[in-house]
Amino acid sequence: MHKVPSQQHTTAWVIQVWASFVIALAATGVGIVNLPVTNWVKGYIPHSAGKIGELGIF
Numbered sequence: 001m002h003k004v005p006s007q008q009h010t011t012a013w014v015i016q017v018w019a020s021f022v023i024a025l026a027a028t029g030v031g032i033v034n035l036p037v038t039n040w041v042k043g044y045i046p047h048s049a050g051k052i053g054e055l056g057i058f
Contacts, residue, residue, distance in 0.1 A: 032042050 032045055035042055035045075
């Protein structure tokens with residue numbers, strides 16, 4: 001059987017992945033903070049999004 005060589009991640013790819021993740025989290029946080037709703041609703045949004053993610057719906 002052939003042994004498939006493993007590919008190494010380049011530094012540029014790793015930086016891009018982490019940068020996009022951080023930017024997405026920051027943008028989500030800014031969006032939640034600027035929503036025209038009460039703080040109770042703002043606090044519930046990350047919780048409910050996490051539950052949807054656990055179910056595999058996201």
